[in-house]
Amino acid sequence: MALPVREQVTYWGIAAAVFLGLLWVLGDVIMPFIVGMAVAYFLDPVADRLERLGLSRAGATVAITAGAVVIFVAMALVVLPTLIQQAISLANTAPEIARHLHGFIIERVPALNDNASALSRTLAGIGDTVQARGVELLNGLITSLASVVNVVLLLVLVPVITFYLLLDWDRMVAQIDRLLPLDHAPVIRRLASEVDRTLAGFIRGQGTVCLILGIYYAAALSILGLKYGLVVGSVAGLISFIPYVGAIVGGALAIGLALFQFWGEWWFIAGAAAIFVLGQMIEGNVLTPKLVGSSVGLHPVWLIFALAVFGSIFGFVGMLVAVPVAAALGVLMRFGIAQYRESRLYRGLEALKDGSANDEDAA
Numbered sequence: 001m002a003l004p005v006r007e008q009v010t011y012w013g014i015a016a017a018v019f020l021g022l023l024w025v026l027g028d029v030i031m032p033f034i035v036g037m038a039v040a041y042f043l044d045p046v047a048d049r050l051e052r053l054g055l056s057r058a059g060a061t062v063a064i065t066a067g068a069v070v071i072f073v074a075m076a077l078v079v080l081p082t083l084i085q086q087a088i089s090l091a092n093t094a095p096e097i098a099r100h101l102h103g104f105i106i107e108r109v110p111a112l113n114d115n116a117s118a119l120s121r122t123l124a125g126i127g128d129t130v131q132a133r134g135v136e137l138l139n140g141l142i143t144s145l146a147s148v149v150n151v152v153l154l155l156v157l158v159p160v161i162t163f164y165l166l167l168d169w170d171r172m173v174a175q176i177d178r179l180l181p182l183d184h185a186p187v188i189r190r191l192a193s194e195v196d197r198t199l200a201g202f203i204r205g206q207g208t209v210c211l212i213l214g215i216y217y218a219a220a221l222s223i224l225g226l227k228y229g230l231v232v233g234s235v236a237g238l239i240s241f242i243p244y245v246g247a248i249v250g251g252a253l254a255i256g257l258a259l260f261q262f263w264g265e266w267w268f269i270a271g272a273a274a275i276f277v278l279g280q281m282i283e284g285n286v287l288t289p290k291l292v293g294s295s296v297g298l299h300p301v302w303l304i305f306a307l308a309v310f311g312s313i314f315g316f317v318g319m320l321v322a323v324p325v326a327a328a329l330g331v332l333m334r335f336g337i338a339q340y341r342e343s344r345l346y347r348g349l350e351a352l353k354d355g356s357a358n359d360e361d362a363a
Helices: 005-026 031-052 057-108 118-148 151-167 169-178 185-224 229-238 245-261 266-292 300-314 316-342 349-362
Strands: none
Touching: 005 300, 031 057, 031 151, 031 169, 031 185, 031 316, 057 151, 151 169, 185 229, 185 245, 185 266, 185 316, 229 245, 245 266, 300 316
8 A cells, every 4th residue: 555645745855855965965075976977867868879879888888988088188188278268368358348448438428527426436446346256256166176176076086987877877777767666656757757858958958059059159259350259159158058148148248349359340340249140040940949849848047046046055066956956846846736737626616526427427
């Protein structure tokens, strides 16, 4: 006989509390395992496809690992140094950009050339504030990464954990499936399948879209000759998972820097704007329909809320688990709403009438 609902809720509540407690206490210790699991989940379809092409699971895992190592080394040698250099240079150049902006506004509106005015004081302080915040952000990020994701973790632990998880992924999933409570196994499998579709659509699909857009924006802006184009393109691609936000933020940064660098050469400024317009057209008409689909059931506002809450409570590790937890909670909420709409609490007297009608038909 199945356990009463109250006891089931108690057990599942205890399990959730234990999970959150471990996330809070262990934090940095379990981070390489969470990162490795996320990477293995992302790469599992690739391994499955290689298996269908004739490779063994071990061969597919080795092939994927070798390709990832080549890509990582290439990025470490070519892209990352330039990206870091441009980011630091942009933070240091921010005061000069702000001063030029201040001069431009004063030239167009001489009445604002009053040092006592609030606008003048605000514009004068923008550069120093941006520089201080930018340097503080970079230093904090580097310090956090040095304390949380050390060199050994990046170069040894995560690849090793990812390799073994990817190698045994299907076996682990099958083992977990065998441990499901028999009374609830069909429902759990259905919900897990919906969570997987949501995550696959968002993490794999939207992550690929962000990567493609980031490469496109960075390459196009660099070809245009825009200083800090690599940084602007990377930022725009990184936040492109929020509809239109990546293009708006990246476009504003690119056009602002283009105005500063190419003042009077309007073709270059128009080119910077055209890059983001074309990027949005490609994303909306090609990338998102092909890679993400029409709907993944994970609203951007819900995602931002999950990232903010888990990031503030659990730090960087919380941000890593925010997306899968948000997807799981979204699926559970939809399931709960569907159950509620079928319950007597929602249907009231109509449920009683339907029950009586069914009894008469059976008689």
